[in-house]
Amino acid sequence: MLSGVVSASASERTSPPGAVVWLTGLSGAGKSTIAEAVVARLRARGRPCTILDGDKVRTGLCRDLGFSPEDRAENVRRIGEVGLLMADAGLVVLVAVIAPYQRDRDIVREAAPEGRFLEVFVDTPLSVCESRDPKGLYAKARAGLLRDFTGLDAPYEVPTEPEIVLRTTVSSADDLADALVAALAQRGLA
């Protein structure tokens, strides 16, 4: 369990409370693209926000971690802790991190105040992610150069009860970003 790092200090503020908006999905699903489009929209509204991007965090905060189930759990745990600290400071935190296990995502949810963690499933089929392959990672994994690759030789657990589902095969990233901002506004978070 995470400690309950989000305190009652939110009540001191008059601006909307912070929140952790976790975009989960396969590599190449469009998590970072949508997160960036959402942050651009929130900034334009003057809403304090930030992105925690899985690739960047893995070269910094979580650079000591690999891709075993245990290390993935620790990766999600640390990002959850940081996201909740940032949310407690009033930020909307767009987390663009695969987080393949439901249990790990649930641990973050349980540590967050009610309504301040949104699980957003970026629902892009594996075949589409692989055909996009923006970083060439699927090709590398198929060639045997990467192991424990989510969707191929490591599992991805589809969210059981996500707050929001974004289908990138149906709508553009800009339209999905608009929809996500609208969903945040509806919840008083943007």
Add this chain to the structure above:
Amino acid sequence: MLSGVVSASASERTSPPGAVVWLTGLSGAGKSTIAEAVVARLRARGRPCTILDGDKVRTGLCRDLGFSPEDRAENVRRIGEVGLLMADAGLVVLVAVIAPYQRDRDIVREAAPEGRFLEVFVDTPLSVCESRDPKGLYAKARAGLLRDFTGLDAPYEVPTEPEIVLRTTVSSADDLADALVAALAQRGLA
């Protein structure tokens, strides 16, 4: 080395840039008390800010770490990464963490944009910290119940070139908080 997590995105904002304000000093020096007083003042000004408190982080983000030099380095590294991510999102981050080694503090400084890391030495003599002993830790350490205790059987390296020195034996926490806020305002950070 930390990765350079603070990006050019600050230029997109019109509000003052974020910064990491690291209060370093012995246990019982007054770091958390001053940090809380500073945050209260910044919030009253509407300045987005937060505290990263060593004790709290150790039950969350860094709960897997102990007090060996290596674990202390990793503790400071992670807190530095988180602080810089928060600063990049525009927050003034008051870090109240002993961080006993100059090298570890310097690594955070080097990762921060120029002028966005302030090393604040909360300069309280060991004898005063021990006489205050707000958490009873010195008594425990003297009784042999705690090992590797900074200032007793683990080193504290006094900052060689801190931006700011706060002497709690000379001024009250409120006066020191006023001085620190003034120093931040002078640097365009508050």
